Structures are given as structure tokens and as C-alpha cells.
Amino acid sequence: MMSKKAIVLLSGGLDSATTLFDSQAKGYQTFCLIFDYGQRHAKEILQAKKLARYAKSEYRVVKISLPWGGSALLDKRIALPKNRKDIAHKQNIPVTYVAARNLIFLSFAASYAETVGANAIFIGANAVDYSGYPDCRPEFYQAFQLAMKRGLKTGVGGRPIKIYMPLIHKTKGGIIRLGRKLKVPYQLTWSCYAGGKKPCGVCDSCLIRARGFKEAGVIDRP
Amino acid sequence: MMSKKAIVLLSGGLDSATTLFDSQAKGYQTFCLIFDYGQRHAKEILQAKKLARYAKSEYRVVKISLPWGGSALLDKRIALPKNRKDIAHKQNIPVTYVAARNLIFLSFAASYAETVGANAIFIGANAVDYSGYPDCRPEFYQAFQLAMKRGLKTGVGGRPIKIYMPLIHKTKGGIIRLGRKLKVPYQLTWSCYAGGKKPCGVCDSCLIRARGFKEAGVIDRP
Numbered sequence: 001m002m003s004k005k006a007i008v009l010l011s012g013g014l015d016s017a018t019t020l021f022d023s024q025a026k027g028y029q030t031f032c033l034i035f036d037y038g039q040r041h042a043k044e045i046l047q048a049k050k051l052a053r054y055a056k057s058e059y060r061v062v063k064i065s066l067p068w069g070g071s072a073l074l075d076k077r078i079a080l081p082k083n084r085k086d087i088a089h090k091q092n093i094p095v096t097y098v099a100a101r102n103l104i105f106l107s108f109a110a111s112y113a114e115t116v117g118a119n120a121i122f123i124g125a126n127a128v129d130y131s132g133y134p135d136c137r138p139e140f141y142q143a144f145q146l147a148m149k150r151g152l153k154t155g156v157g158g159r160p161i162k163i164y165m166p167l168i169h170k171t172k173g174g175i176i177r178l179g180r181k182l183k184v185p186y187q188l189t190w191s192c193y194a195g196g197k198k199p200c201g202v203c204d205s206c207l208i209r210a211r212g213f214k215e216a217g218v219i220d221r222p
Numbered sequence: 223m224m225s226k227k228a229i230v231l232l233s234g235g236l237d238s239a240t241t242l243f244d245s246q247a248k249g250y251q252t253f254c255l256i257f258d259y260g261q262r263h264a265k266e267i268l269q270a271k272k273l274a275r276y277a278k279s280e281y282r283v284v285k286i287s288l289p290w291g292g293s294a295l296l297d298k299r300i301a302l303p304k305n306r307k308d309i310a311h312k313q314n315i316p317v318t319y320v321a322a323r324n325l326i327f328l329s330f331a332a333s334y335a336e337t338v339g340a341n342a343i344f345i346g347a348n349a350v351d352y353s354g355y356p357d358c359r360p361e362f363y364q365a366f367q368l369a370m371k372r373g374l375k376t377g378v379g380g381r382p383i384k385i386y387m388p389l390i391h392k393t394k395g396g397i398i399r400l401g402r403k404l405k406v407p408y409q410l411t412w413s414c415y416a417g418g419k420k421p422c423g424v425c426d427s428c429l430i431r432a433r434g435f436k437e438a439g440v441i442d443r444p
Contacts, residue, residue, distance in 0.1 A: 060289045066330075067282045068337040100333035103373055107329040108288075111322035115290040135373035143369035151325055151362035 004028045005118035006164075007109045010052060010059065011035075012044030014189040014209065015124030015167055017051050018175050021182040022166045023122040024055060031116055032059035033109050037066065037098070043197075047190040054185055062108050066098070102135035106144050106163070113161050114154050125165045126175070138168060172212025180218060187221055198222075226250045227340035228386075229331045232274060232281065233257075234266030236411040236431065237346030237389055239273050240397050243404040244388045245344040246277060253338055254281035255331055259288065259320070265419075269412040276407055284330050288320070324357035328366050328385070335383050336376050347387045348397070360390060394434025402440060409443055420444075 006028035008020045023030055032052040036045050045061065052059035102125075109121045125136045134140065141163045149160040167175050179186060191209040192199035199206050213220040228250035230242045245252055254274040258267050267283065274281035324347075331343045347358045356362065363385045371382040389397050401408060413431040414421035421428050435442040 062289065063287055065285055066333060067284065068334050098333075099336040100329055100370075100374060103329040103332055103369065104326070107322055107325040110325055111288060111320075112290050114321040134375060137372065140369060140373035143365060143372050147325065147362060147365035147369050148322075150359065150365050151357035152322060153356060 004120065005113075005116060006030055006120035006122050007113045007116075007118050008032050008057070008122045009105055009109060009124070010048045011124075012046070012048035012051065012190045013124070013205075014179065014184070014186055014191060014212075015126055015175060016048075017124075017184050017186070017189045018179040018182065019122050019124035019166055020051065020055055020057065021179065021184045023120075023164070024057070025182055028120060028122075030055065030057040030122075031112060031118060032057050033105075033112055034059055034061045035064055035105060035108075036061055037064040037101075042195065043192075044190045047188055050188050051185070054188060060112065064104065068099075100135070102133075102140070103144070106141075110148050110152060110161060114152055119154065119159045119161050120164055121161060122164045122166070124167050126167050126172075127169060128171050138165070141165065171215060172208055173215025173217075176212050176216035176218055180216070226342065227335075227338060228252055228342035228344050229335045229338075229340050230254045230279070230344045231327055231331060231346070232270045233346075234268070234270035234273065234412045235346070235427075236401065236406070236408055236413060236434075237348060237397060238270075239346075239406050239408070239411045240401040240404065241344050241346035241388055242273065242277055242279065243401065243406045245342075245386070246279070247404055250342060250344075252277065252279040252344075253334060253340060254279050255327075255334055256281055256283045257286055257327060257330075258283055259286040259323075264417065265414075266412045269410055272410050273407070276410060282334065286326065290321075322357070324355075324362070325366070328363075332370050332374060332383060336374050341376065341381045341383050342386055343383060344386045344388065346389050348389050348394075349391060350393050360387070363387065393437060394430055395437025395439075398434050398438035398440055402438070 004027055006023050008016070008023055008030050010016045010020055010032040020030060020032065032048070034045060034048040034052070049059065106121065113119065113121055125141065127137060145163050152161065154161055170178065191205045193203040193205045194200040209220065226249055228245050230238070230245055230252050232238045232242055232254040242252060242254065256267060256270040256274070271281065271283070328343065335341065335343055347363065349359060367385050374383065376383055392400065413427045415425040415427045416422040431442065
């Protein structure tokens, strides 16, 4: 009997895949939320759907248009950084930053949560490898949780919705070690920003993934 | 010379129209944000565009799908309330409530603001006639403002984005009196929830509008 329900933000990457399996291991019935926001790497949407089906989870795909552009993830005229050695430096906000992306994602998650009666949102946010995105920091999530408590029907009447970030203090290697225990099918995950048929191997996301598998002592099989 | 920029959430209704003209009177260069979220009353989108053009404002239309439904504004199987006498009672959340709607709207506004370099968001929220929506209350906006401050590039580096609600403590009559001073073209606004060619005259929104014009002593000319 399952009574705990959770929305899981699922991108198709390895962090959110691990988060999905972690939330299920904690006894939640999951509802995956997948975003199609015109990202270069549309392949991650395909992989996210495969992951949700593999995990026998309900899922919804939300299509978002941001008619003001401005990120290298959306705009092919902006070059993606390659082979950066400073990906660990968190002071600089990268060109792959999408304005207010996590605000938008969480708002849809709140709407989905309220509609299905979930009072948990799981997100694979990570403070170690977050690559300089301000909306990946715990203090941002705390403020958003308060906004949900005050702005939603659920928050006013029933139990407020909580945001869970099981990976927040883990290294990429630690995430992969957790995922191995949870039997996450990493062969279904997708990290590359570039949007080719195979991972490019040189974008920030590919570099972080490779470093993580190396740290965990695990081979990344396609 | 205009240097202050503001995003204005523009629905096509009279509150947001008044807010648009109020923000321009305060010296802001405006960027209107119009949402197409499958509402019954698609006519309001058309009117919102007309209002933005009339005000010589830039605007963007964002199309949103909420694939979980659940509101009378989106789902034609749910009956709209008619001729309710208790529209002033704020304890009950009406069936026209769209889960997390203002959270979603504000998140897109934050993204637009950050992209064009605006540090103000104007919204026609109103605590007097808000008909029981929890996400129309000032304490919700305060929490959201904090989330933006913590989660956005602008908030981290530059001046944080502020939310302005010039109508928050006004009655509908007071809003219309202000709008008359600002020369708001109310004949272009649309309030009815029902989505016909003419206002139905019996939904909550039509009733509130009629009461407001009566209170202001102004004739509502189509």
C-alpha cells in the first residue's frame, strides 16, 4: 500500500535518475515531471521518458517556450564551453545558465503536486558540482518552500509541500556509488549538453560525468 | 530617456490593464507578459495583446500546458459557478483556482526580467477582491521575492527584482477610479470566465466587474 506521493524532477541525467530511485526506495509513489524547453540536448527528454517507464513511474512532459532566449542551452548561436579546467570554480555563472529555470521547474512541480495530492518534491540538486548556478543552492529552495506554503491551497489548508534534495551534499562519485546500490540504470541516462547522437566528451557536463565515474571507480557503459 | 524597466503580467482583465498604465505613469519602460494556458476565455489573450499595443509596450506571449488539469478555468467538464452571492467570502477557494498559477506566472516573469535587465515585476494582485486565491496574498509575494533574490543571477550579483502590487489594497471601484485618471482603455479589457463572444454577466468575474463599475460610478461601455 502506497500513500506517500512525490513529484520527481527528471531530466534524463544521472543526478535526477538517482533521485528517482532514491525516492522510490524511501517508499514514495512517484510522479515524474519532464521538461521540454527547447534545450539543445533533446535526447535527454527521450532518456527521461525511458527512465520513468523503467522505474514504473507515472510521468508528464511539460513543454515550455521561453520567447526571450539568452542561454547557450537554448540558443545555438552561443558557443558551449569546451574542455574547461575550471569547472570546479563556482564563482562564475556559466553561459549554459537558463534564466530562472529552477524557479519555473519548481512552480510546475508545485502545480502537479497539488493536483495529485503529493506533499513532496524530489530534485537532484547538488551543491558540490552545481557549476555556479545560483538556483541550485539550498537557501534558494528554502525560500521557494516558504512561497509554496503561503501560496498554495495545500499549504494553506493541508500539509505543506516539502522539497527534498537527497544529493545536495554528495560528490558526483558519491552519487554514482549511491545509484549503484539503488540499481539505477545509468546506461539510460544522458548528460551531454551538445545534443549529438553520442556524448561530445568535452562540454562541462561530459567532463563532470567522466570525473564522477572515475571517482566512484565505476565504468560508464553506454 | 527610459532606464527603469518592468515586467507587467497582463491578463487582458481590468486589474492588469490598470497596472500596466500605472507602471508606465511611474516612468517604467514596460515588457508585458501574457499567458496562454488553455483558459476557457481565450478572448482575454487577444484583448491583452491589444492593450499592450495600445500602450506601445513590448510584449511576449508564453504558451503553457498543464497536463494535469483540475480547474474549472481549464476543464470544461467542471461547471463554473453562476450568480454566486458569496463572492465576497474569502474562506472558500473557488473551482476556478488553477494550481500554483501565480507561482508559474511569476517564475516566467523572473526569467523575462533577468533576460531584459528589468528589476521590477508589476502584478495586478488584489487582496480585497481576490476571491479566495491563496497566491494573491501579499505574504506569498514576499516569499517569492526572497526566492528570486536567492535564486537568480540578478539577485546574487546586481539589484534584486522587486514585485510591485499597486492595486493590492484597492477595492474594484478604487481600481476603476485610478484607471480613469490614467486613461486606461477599459473597452479593451475582458473579465468574463465563460469564453463566449459577449460577457456572460453571471460568473464571479462578471459580477465583480459590474459591482466595481457601479461602485466607481462609471458606465462600463463595451
